[in-house]
Amino acid sequence: MPFRNILLFMTGFLLTIQDFTTMVGMSFRYLFVHFRLRESLLEMDRLGVGSIPIVFLANLFAGLDMALQFSVVMAPYGASNLLGRVVATSIVRDMGPVLASLVMSARVTAGITSELGMMATTQQIEALLVMGVDPVDRLIAPKILAGMVMLPVLSVVGDLLGILAGLMVAELGAHVPAPLYWSGVRSALTLPNLLNGVLKPFVFGFILVAVGCFYGLRTTGGAQGVGRATTKAVVYAAIWILVANFLISKFLIDVWGWKL
Amino acid sequence: MIRLEKVTVAYGDQIVLDGIDLEIPTGKTMVILGESGSGKTTILKCVLGTLHPVSGRVLANNQDIGKLDDEGLLRFRQRMGMVFQEGALFDSLTVGENVAFWLWEHTTLPDDKVEERVRTLLRFVGLEPSIDQKPSDLSGGMRRRVAIARAMAAEDPAFMLYDEPTTGLDPFTSKSICDLMRRVQREFRSTNIVVTHDLTDAYRVGDLFTFIKDAKVIATGTRQEIEHSADPFIQTFLSLDS
Numbered sequence: 001m002p003f004r005n006i007l008l009f010m011t012g013f014l015l016t017i018q019d020f021t022t023m024v025g026m027s028f029r030y031l032f033v034h035f036r037l038r039e040s041l042l043e044m045d046r047l048g049v050g051s052i053p054i055v056f057l058a059n060l061f062a063g064l065d066m067a068l069q070f071s072v073v074m075a076p077y078g079a080s081n082l083l084g085r086v087v088a089t090s091i092v093r094d095m096g097p098v099l100a101s102l103v104m105s106a107r108v109t110a111g112i113t114s115e116l117g118m119m120a121t122t123q124q125i126e127a128l129l130v131m132g133v134d135p136v137d138r139l140i141a142p143k144i145l146a147g148m149v150m151l152p153v154l155s156v157v158g159d160l161l162g163i164l165a166g167l168m169v170a171e172l173g174a175h176v177p178a179p180l181y182w183s184g185v186r187s188a189l190t191l192p193n194l195l196n197g198v199l200k201p202f203v204f205g206f207i208l209v210a211v212g213c214f215y216g217l218r219t220t221g222g223a224q225g226v227g228r229a230t231t232k233a234v235v236y237a238a239i240w241i242l243v244a245n246f247l248i249s250k251f252l253i254d255v256w257g258w259k260l
Numbered sequence: 261m262i263r264l265e266k267v268t269v270a271y272g273d274q275i276v277l278d279g280i281d282l283e284i285p286t287g288k289t290m291v292i293l294g295e296s297g298s299g300k301t302t303i304l305k306c307v308l309g310t311l312h313p314v315s316g317r318v319l320a321n322n323q324d325i326g327k328l329d330d331e332g333l334l335r336f337r338q339r340m341g342m343v344f345q346e347g348a349l350f351d352s353l354t355v356g357e358n359v360a361f362w363l364w365e366h367t368t369l370p371d372d373k374v375e376e377r378v379r380t381l382l383r384f385v386g387l388e389p390s391i392d393q394k395p396s397d398l399s400g401g402m403r404r405r406v407a408i409a410r411a412m413a414a415e416d417p418a419f420m421l422y423d424e425p426t427t428g429l430d431p432f433t434s435k436s437i438c439d440l441m442r443r444v445q446r447e448f449r450s451t452n453i454v455v456t457h458d459l460t461d462a463y464r465v466g467d468l469f470t471f472i473k474d475a476k477v478i479a480t481g482t483r484q485e486i487e488h489s490a491d492p493f494i495q496t497f498l499s500l501d502s
Contacts, residue, residue: 123348130308132338133365134330 020214023136027210030134030141039142047108047143047209048150055154056161058103062095063087063162064169071174080176084184087166092188092197096159097151098245101204104151105237109212112143113233116216117226125217140213144206151205152198159197192256200248204241211237261286262307262419262451267316269302276302278475279316284468286321289445289452291466293459293497298472300455304421307453308342309333320419338366341411341420341450345427347403349395355382355406356391362413381409384447385440401433408440412448420444422454426461438464459498471497 030036067087074080116139119125128135163185170176215233219225262284269277276299284290292300305311306318309325318325320336328336349358359378363369369377382388385405395403404425411420422441426434438461445452445465456462462469463483470480471494479489486494 118351122346122351123344124350126310127342127344127348127350129310130337130340130342131362131365132334134334138365 019218020210023140023214023217024144024210026134026136027141027144030137031145034137036138036142039138040145043142043146044150047104047146048154051104051107051150051154054103054107055100055158058099059091059096059158059162060165062099063091063165066090066095066162067166067169068173071169071176075174080174081180082184083170083174083176084163084166084181085188086184087170088163088185088188089193091159091162091166092193094196094200094245094249096162097155097197097200097204098241100155100158100201101151101208101241102238104154104205105208105212105234105241108147109208109234109237110230112209112212113216113219113230114226116213117219117229120217120219121222121225135217140217143209143213147205147209148202149205151201151208155201156197192252196249196252199252200245203244203248207240207244208237211240261319261321262453263319264303264306265317265319267303267306267313267318269299269306269311269313275475277306277313280472280475280477282470282477282480284451284453286451287445287449288467289441289454289465290468290470291454291456291462292470292472293457293462294472296457299475300457300472301423303472304342304423304453304455307419307421308337308340338362338414339416339418341408341414341417343404343407343411343420343422343425345424346400347395347407349403349406349410351395353395354391355387355393355395355398358395358406359409359413361410366414377413381412382406384412384443385409399433401429401437404429404437405440408437408444412444417448417450420448420450420452422452422456424456425454426456426458434458434461435464441465 067083070086071080071083074083074086116125119139125135128138167178167181170181171178212233215229215236219229221228262282264280264282266279266281267277268275268279280303282290282303292303294300302311306313307320307325309318309328312326323336325333325336349355350361353361356375356378359381360374363374363377367374379388379391382391385408387402387405387409390398390402390406395406398406408425411417420441425441426437429437441452441454442465444450452465454462454465466483468480468482469486471478471486471491473493478491479486479494481489487498489495
């Protein structure tokens with residue numbers, strides 16, 4: 001009996017992976033063979049522009065907090081002059097992209113899953129199919145593109161805001177002069193760090209939208225089903241973002257070495 | 261013409277359709293009657309190609325739907341109009357945009373021509389003044405009318421499928437929806453399948469009638485043939501409705 005259960009679980013898992021990769025593959029195919037500019041721009045506005053306040057707020061307070069914590073730890077060692085470098089490195093390499101993605105997954109992944117879930121349970125997805133329109137083409141591909149374009153943009157601007165917030169704490173709290181802080185920031189903006197700061201949100205943008213779309217399209221069971229699918233999508237998106245964050249970090253460190 | 265040949269559909273171990281044969285001649289309306297959960301809507305899904313039979317085949321104008329690839333299926337569905345139970349209108353779009361959707365997706369008509377066609381279709385179903393309203397602002401009957409207008413947006417819908425088009429509507433609205441369905445059939449000479457459990461509405465729109473019970477077709481024929489059927493289930497069904 002346990003063997004049968006393990007077999008059923010593995011079969012279900014493999015089928016889920018197959019469905020997910022098929023959806024993603026079809027989306028990329030449509031982006032190349034049947035690109036929808038209008039829908040893509042609309043999604044960029046909805047997913048990206050609509051998320052500006054929460055992403056910026058999250059980065060602002062993360063920058064403030066990080067500068068505060070590092071200044072407390074570094075001051076006894078006389079290393080406050082490195083504050084700008086440490087804050088900028090942390091934000092650009094890791095905190096900025098991860099924080100922006102997690103905050104966006106709460107808003108965007110949940111929004112996408114509930115929207116598509118409602119469409120699935122009220123036969124709107126079926127109506128699209130019947131009208132000769134592939135839902136992956138009309139609904140999914142523009143959303144995935146929007147996520148991959150907008151998250152890096154938001155993340156980079158959010159990083160800048162976090163670094164500026166760090167400057168406030170450095171000047172007012174840790175008494176680190178602004179030119180010293182900025183010179184530390186400049187030394188942290190190396191090619192490996194910048195690549196980290198752009199590549200990660202690009203991948204995270206894909207994850208949070210693709211996971212939301214996948215669970216949205218598979219929703220069954222009315223309003224309760226929509227709630228279940230949304231919770232599942234947000235949790236899985238967050239987990240996959242953290243897993244991908246580690247893997248990308250590892251990959252880039254292997255490529256670039258331990259350079260900062 | 262639509263023909264189902266020995267079609268069997270199963271969800272896991274549960275058989276929903278058990279080797280059924282059905283033929284709907286071109287230009288006729290076949291009404292499928294039966295209890296809830298008897299497999300009526302499954303027949304529509306097979307015709308749409310959204311559900312594949314375990315065995316048997318579905319033919320539309322002698323084309324085997326099961327043998328179409330994804331592209332072929334999408335092209336086939338472009339000649340088909342489907343009215344869902346609750347309308348299934350896109351709630352993010354206005355009434356006009358819902359009706360225009362097919363034209364935007366499958367034609368290169370300029371905006372003024374699309375609007376002209378949308379207004380013609382909405383006039384046909386008596387809802388031109390609601391062109392800018394959202395589906396959530398409409399009553400159940402109005403939503404079904406918009407769904408019918410949307411299903412007719414294809415220039416020449418060869419097949420029209422209706423899934424319980426009058427369920428949940430008051431008798432006056434039900435009659436007006438049935439009248440509209442008749443007008444659509446006359447206008448487009450389409451081959452229609454109507455799934456319902458309401459006998460009054462069935463008689464209003466149907467040319468032929470099929471009863472489904474326990475996943476099987478138990479009778480098919482004209483109104484007279486059905487009314488003279490000796491099958492106890494059909495007689496009970498007819499007597500309960502009257």
